[in-house]
Amino acid sequence: MSVFFKDIASDNPVREGDVEKVLAPLGLTTKAEESSEYERLLAAVHDCAERVLSLPDYQPAPDLSRYPRQNVRLPAEDEQKFGHAWAHRFLIKGSTLGGSMKGKSVCLKDCIAVAGVPQFFGSDAFPAWTPSTDATIVTRVLDEGADILGTATCEHFCNSTSSFTSAQGTVENPHATGYSAGGSTSGGAALVASATVDIALGTDQGGSIRVPASLCGCVGLKPTHGLVPYTGITSGDPIDDHAGPLARCVADVALCLDAIAGYDNIDGKSVGAGPNGTFKFSRTLSGSKRLDGVKVAVLREGIDHALVQSDVRSCVLAATRGLEQLGAVVDTVSIPCHVEGPSIWTIQQRLAGAMGILGRGYGQRGLHLTEFEEARLPWLDSNFQKLFPSTKNTIINGLYLIDKFPGLYSKTVNIRRQLRD
Structure with missing residues (x-):
């Protein structure tokens, strides 16, 4: 000492x-x-x-002269979509030099920092906070020529896979009013699926890109952990933090992934990723035809799970038959520990999630969003009472587990590694 x-x-x-x-x-x-x-x-x-x-704080300075924020505003009634899909409207025009995403329109989940644009984070438990920096992925899509049209509503503290928990309002499914758009990247999925924007940038800790993409009928990718830097995005637990694209086709997802992937010299989770600009996912797609020699595994514990609906199972198996017709070798594999995944994830997320919400999340190397912490801390009962029940439950569960099951977080992290290995 x-x-x-x-x-x-x-x-x-x-x-x-x-x-x-x-x-x-x-x-x-x-x-x-x-x-x-x-x-x-x-x-x-x-x-x-x-x-x-x-x-003085030390955060990456946004290039406001190159990428000015135009007409930042709450969406007017006539420009709001699918209930409350937009959080804020504005325009940031992409690089005048062009790039791989020139002509593409993008929206950002309302947990991704944009300097000068207030962020709700799906909550009204504390006033909207205003970042002073841009998330790395924001700068990268702008550098590739994309235009950003606004931030899209996310669920309360990004803590739900439904689309009715945001304090800013419900997001309707773009194909069927009264049905869920999924969450927590609810607004982004609805705006993409309806062709209001080409691409949404979202986040995923437990399905928050994949679930709304599925429910809205678009393509959502949770990239390999660390491939896309999480710099400038509000965190759940660094173990589970992923940022990735949603689009109407695989080609646009690959195009966006080319732009946003790669270490940014800030996010410690991305230190093993290659340099930005070296990924060519879209080129690989454009040159692909048959799948001869490709091996595809279908996880028995996933497809045969009691919670998987029969029509969903049928669609997945039909897709595997299509892969076989293209030359792929499809086989069923078993990972028995997979059935314990929901319990492992729940305990890990409740423990880490509670600490993060309470401002006690430590040990992450990278950029910390100081203004966000200052806006929501310290917690008062009046703030707590404004939380959606699922977020309150995360705090209650986490504090209980810390008291009654000391050391359990460590065990969940170890068993997660067993699943990977």
């Missing part, structure tokens, strides 16, 4: 008894003869915290 402050500031607020107050909620105590020493160490760390607080 190191202590870098020799002198304590004259206005330091740490007083006798504060050490005991810190330990009391955990049922811990200090020896009476040591209390004053810990009090002095606590005062030193308080001064250290004040010093860090006084320093």
